Amino acid sequence: MQPSDSLREQMIAQYDAMSAQLQQAARYVLEHPQDVALVSMREVARHAAVQPATMTRLAKFLGLPGYDELRAQYAAALREGGDGFAAKVQKRVDEGSERGVSDIASHMLQGLSVQLEKLCEPDSLRRLEAAADRLKSARKVYVLGLRSSHAVAWHFHYVMTLLGERSVHLDGPGGTGGDALIRATSEDVLLVISIKPYAAGALELAQLAKAQGVGIVSITDSEVSPLVALSEQVVLCPTESDSFFHTLTPALAVSEVLCNLLAEFDRPKTLEALQQADEHLLHLNTYATAIPRRR
Amino acid sequence: MQPSDSLREQMIAQYDAMSAQLQQAARYVLEHPQDVALVSMREVARHAAVQPATMTRLAKFLGLPGYDELRAQYAAALREGGDGFAAKVQKRVDEGSERGVSDIASHMLQGLSVQLEKLCEPDSLRRLEAAADRLKSARKVYVLGLRSSHAVAWHFHYVMTLLGERSVHLDGPGGTGGDALIRATSEDVLLVISIKPYAAGALELAQLAKAQGVGIVSITDSEVSPLVALSEQVVLCPTESDSFFHTLTPALAVSEVLCNLLAEFDRPKTLEALQQADEHLLHLNTYATAIPRRR
DNA sequence: AGATATTTGCAACAAATAAATCATTAAAAT
DNA sequence: ATTTTAATGATTTATTTGTTGCAAATATCT
Numbered sequence: 001m002q003p004s005d006s007l008r009e010q011m012i013a014q015y016d017a018m019s020a021q022l023q024q025a026a027r028y029v030l031e032h033p034q035d036v037a038l039v040s041m042r043e044v045a046r047h048a049a050v051q052p053a054t055m056t057r058l059a060k061f062l063g064l065p066g067y068d069e070l071r072a073q074y075a076a077a078l079r080e081g082g083d084g085f086a087a088k089v090q091k092r093v094d095e096g097s098e099r100g101v102s103d104i105a106s107h108m109l110q111g112l113s114v115q116l117e118k119l120c121e122p123d124s125l126r127r128l129e130a131a132a133d134r135l136k137s138a139r140k141v142y143v144l145g146l147r148s149s150h151a152v153a154w155h156f157h158y159v160m161t162l163l164g165e166r167s168v169h170l171d172g173p174g175g176t177g178g179d180a181l182i183r184a185t186s187e188d189v190l191l192v193i194s195i196k197p198y199a200a201g202a203l204e205l206a207q208l209a210k211a212q213g214v215g216i217v218s219i220t221d222s223e224v225s226p227l228v229a230l231s232e233q234v235v236l237c238p239t240e241s242d243s244f245f246h247t248l249t250p251a252l253a254v255s256e257v258l259c260n261l262l263a264e265f266d267r268p269k270t271l272e273a274l275q276q277a278d279e280h281l282l283h284l285n286t287y288a289t290a291i292p293r294r295r
Numbered sequence: 296m297q298p299s300d301s302l303r304e305q306m307i308a309q310y311d312a313m314s315a316q317l318q319q320a321a322r323y324v325l326e327h328p329q330d331v332a333l334v335s336m337r338e339v340a341r342h343a344a345v346q347p348a349t350m351t352r353l354a355k356f357l358g359l360p361g362y363d364e365l366r367a368q369y370a371a372a373l374r375e376g377g378d379g380f381a382a383k384v385q386k387r388v389d390e391g392s393e394r395g396v397s398d399i400a401s402h403m404l405q406g407l408s409v410q411l412e413k414l415c416e417p418d419s420l421r422r423l424e425a426a427a428d429r430l431k432s433a434r435k436v437y438v439l440g441l442r443s444s445h446a447v448a449w450h451f452h453y454v455m456t457l458l459g460e461r462s463v464h465l466d467g468p469g470g471t472g473g474d475a476l477i478r479a480t481s482e483d484v485l486l487v488i489s490i491k492p493y494a495a496g497a498l499e500l501a502q503l504a505k506a507q508g509v510g511i512v513s514i515t516d517s518e519v520s521p522l523v524a525l526s527e528q529v530v531l532c533p534t535e536s537d538s539f540f541h542t543l544t545p546a547l548a549v550s551e552v553l554c555n556l557l558a559e560f561d562r563p564k565t566l567e568a569l570q571q572a573d574e575h576l577l578h579l580n581t582y583a584t585a586i587p588r589r590r
Numbered sequence: 591a592g593a594t595a596t597t598t599g600c601a602a603c604a605a606a607t608a609a610a611t612c613a614t615t616a617a618a619a620t
Numbered sequence: 621a622t623t624t625t626a627a628t629g630a631t632t633t634a635t636t637t638g639t640t641g642c643a644a645a646t647a648t649c650t
Contacts, residue, residue, distance in 0.1 A: 015519045018550045019597055027519055031533075038332060038370040041638060051599060056639060059588060067638060075333045076472045078373060089307050099533035104559055106415045112548050113411035119404045125397035132396075147581070148453055151547070155446035159540055173468060197582035224585065243555035245454055252446070253407050257400045260538035264399055270539060286442070290521050314627055336608065346629060352607060404601065 007073055010062060016290065018061065023289070025050045025058045029070075037074040041067050107242050114224050115238045124236070128254065131217050131233040132261035138189035138215065142181060144170040145193035146202045152193045152219070152251045161261040162277045163270060170205065177204045186213035192231075193255070195221040195239050195246060204229050219254055221246075300366055305357060319573035320345045320353045324365075332371040333337035336362050369406065380422045401410065402537050410533045410545045419531065423549065426512050426528040437476060439465040442486035447488045447514070447546045454554040457572045458565060465500065471502045481508035487526075488550070490516040490534045490541060501525050516541075516547050 018026060028048030029036055035044055036066035047054040048176050059070040067156040106107070135141055139161065146154025153169065160167035170190075171177040184190070190209045194202045203226055208232050210216055218227040221239045228234050237254045281287060307319050310355050313321060319340035324331055340347040368551040392474035400571045407452025413419070430436055433438040436455065448464065465470040465485075468574055479485070485504045498521055505511055516534045523529050532549045536542035558565040576582060 023519070026516055030518060034374050035541060038374065040636080042636080048571050052638075053640085057597095077357045079329050079334070101424050101559075105420050105556060108555060109414050111413050112551075113408045116411065116544075117406050120401040122397075125400050126584055128400045129396050148450065149449035150453070151446040153441065154449070157545060158443055162540075167482070174594080181510050191511065192347050197576075200580060200583040203583055206368075225454035232585070237317075241551070242557075243551065244552065244569065245457075245551070246544060247548075247551055248450060248549060249411075249544055253542075254406060256536070256538070256540070256542055256544060257539065259395065260403060260536075261400060263531045263539045264396075274539065279595065286522065288495040288498055290491065335606080337606080347608075347630075348610090352627095520636065 002144055007062065007070075014062075018058075020289070021050055021054050022058055022061060025046060025054045029058070033074055034078060036071055037078040041071070042100065066200075104242075111242050112247060112249050115240075115247075116253055119237065119250060119253065121210075127233065127235045128261065129247050130255055131219075132258055134215060134217050134233045135189055135191065136262060136265055138166070139187040140184070140189075141166050142168045142170055142188060142190045142209070142214070143193075144177075144185060144190060144202055144205055146199035147201070148246070148248060149193040149195060149202070149251070151248060152255050155252060156191065156193075156255045156259060160262070162260075163263060163273050178208070181205065181209055181212070181214070184209060184212055184214045186215070189215040189217055192216060192218040193220070193251060194218070194225070194227055195237075195248070196225070198226055198271055203227070210256075210264060218250055221251075233282075298524075302357065302365075308558060309356075312352075316345055316349050316356075317353055317356060318438070318534070320349045322354075323574060328369055329373060331366055332373045336366070354431070370552075375527055380577040381387060395468070405545050406454060406537050407542060410536075411548055414532065414545060414549065422528065422530045423552055423556065426530050427516075427553055427560075429512050429528045430486065430553065431557060431560055432486055433461070435461050435463055435479070437463045437465055437479060437485040437486075437504070438482060439472075439500055440499055441494035443465075443541070444488040444490060444494070444497070445541060445545070446543060449548050450547060451486065451488075451550045451554060454551075454574070456558070458554075458558060458568050476500065476504055476507070477511045479504060479507055484510040484512055487511060487513045487522055488515070488546060489513070489520070489522055490532075490543070491520070498522070514546055516546075 002220060008030065011030060013024060014105045014191070015026060019116065024043070025048050028044070030048070031224070032044075035047065040053050042052045045055050048055075055070075056067050059067040062070070064070055064073075075219045114229075119128075123273075147153075150171065154171070157167050157169040168180050170180055170287075171181070181190075190206060192202055192206045197218075206216055206218075206227065207230060216227075216231040217233045218225075218231040219235045220227045221237060223236065225234075235254050235258075237250040239246040239248070241249075302322070303325065306325060308319060310321060315493060320340070320343050323339070323345070325340070326563040330342065336350045337347050340350050342352075351362050352364040352472070354360075359365055359368075362542060365368045373555075402559075409443065414423075438448045438455070440446075448466070450463075452462050452464040463475050465475055476485075485501060487501045495517075499523065501511055501513075511522075511526040512528045512530075513520075514530045514532060515522045516561060517523075518531065520529075530549050530553075532545040534541040534543070534545065
């Protein structure tokens with residue numbers, strides 16, 4: 001799938017010696033080898049969010065005469081890969097008969113994959129859309145998820161924070177998480193994430209919020225979840241998995257979809273907000289592309 | 296290896312209805328499907344000993360708008376072959392042309408589903424297994440994930456907590472998260488989750504830990520992620536999605552798989568630990584199955 | 591802090607591409 | 621045998637391609 005190996009390895013080895021733009025280009029090439037073979041350089045550059053010239057420069061950096069040679073190598077690799085496809089599948093099947101450790105993993109992952117596909121059913125999509133609409137109309141969105149659901153709640157809140165300042169995460173040290181609801185009104189919405197077993201604390205807070213007139217939108221796992229009775233909108237997601245634990249992956253996926261639907265609602269505003277966040281984080285040196293020097 | 300089947304069959308079926316030149320072109324296309332995808336029309340024409348215009352005419356004869364569409368079909372077919380079975384769905388995703396609200400959602404979900412399937416490839420499974428092995432052998436597992444990766448880190452830690460007391464979450468108020476590493480030794484392992492853009496803080500802490508002799512296992516998004524250089528084991532997961540944001544869903548899935556592999560390692564102990572946790576939480580009235588009465 | 595080198599974005603270029611147009615040739619039908 | 625039709629080849633045109641040169645921006649070093 002990758003070209004003659006030497007090229008791929010060379011790219012990885014010399015990655016650190018590349019400039020930022022070159023790295024961005026190289027990274028895309030590494031992660032989308034088929035594209036290099038199948039689409040034009042300018043298009044690859046567009047996908048990689050890089051100037052066309054950078055692709056040429058990458059090729060030269062790797063010691064090739066030009067981009068065409070780079071493409072040729074990837075094309076050759078793809079030819080082989082395509083031919084050997086049958087063999088590859090066969091290999092996979094053979095390995096599958098071992099029933100080993102990686103079988104467990106593969107089983108789980110495929111199960112999760114199927115569950116995500118099930119979320120594409122019309123009913124789920126309707127619920128997602130309705131939930132997004134409801135969240136959209138809120139002045140503030142309070143986000144609540146305790147115990148295992150904390151991960152989803154926090155992630156939703158984090159993304160919403162990048163988008164603006166409408167989100168409030170109901171969590172805090174010493175059990176003070178619910179305090180932020182003090183000034184919540186009927187113009188606001190509470191997004192609750194809770195799956196079985198339902199954390200009592202989350203249900204209590206949700207009920208309290210509802211009593212204050214706050215609209216409730218929930219992500220939960222069943223039509224008979226206690227949250228359904230409280231909520232204006234419910235998105236259901238499966239949690240069963242071939243493992244000891246319930247899975248949160250579908251719930252997280254749902255959360256990400258909601259975030260994106262909200263972002264899509266006003267693209268210009270979203271883009272502006274994201275750019276603003278980018279600049280802010282850049283000034284703070286929040287991010288790094290290499291291992292920072294010890295200080 | 297051949298395009299959507301219908302095209303290949305159509306060519307064979309209508310072969311007799313073609314003119315001599317068209318037949319010559321069609322014959323070459325049928326016998327060299329890869330060339331159609333990988334080289335220009337003129338070159339294909341030259342190899343087929345046919346006028347360039349004939350290739351265009353062949354495409355139109357098959358009811359396609361132009362030769363580009365023909366090439367696109369063959370390129371898509373080659374992608375499938377090269378990329379594996381998951382790519383079939385990807386094609387559906389790529390073809391998504393309408394952008395209704397629920398189309399966006401279903402698009403995203405299908406994309407995520409495909410990514411999870413890709414994690415089932417042998418290489419990924421090997422990495423997962425190796426990472427699980429390394430974590431298994433650790434005395435303590437420190438878990439680190441900042442910013443967006445916090446969700447994954449926390450979830451991993453949460454599940455590990457249910458399983459025993461080997462896990463330490465490197466997070467805390469006032470930037471004290473790293474303090475727990477004070478007593479970390481070479482018997483311990485640090486699990487770092489970080490995806491692009493990489494939080495500088497996470498890299499710093501990981502580097503510090505490594506300097507202390509702590510083994511590093513990481514979940515990250517690329518072969519050229521700065522974490523790779525530090526880590527004994529790396530699990531790669533995709534983060535691209537048809538949305539404004541990077542997706543964490545595959546990373547979370549990887550984390551859940553790791554948890555489960557660790558749990559599977561010693562089933563009796565796992566079951567006992569889970570039962571113990573159940574009892575504990577029951578006594579604390581942590582969970583509820585119905586809306587609790589207001590107090 | 592200033593000087594130097596490197597990196598990056600932009601625009602222009604020539605070459606090549608796919609498609610459209612027209613002229614010529616071969617085949618079919620009257 | 622002549623007209624009509626379809627097929628083929630040559631030519632032209634508007635894009636698109638990969639590359640290069642140059643100026644602005646950025647980083648690096650003294």
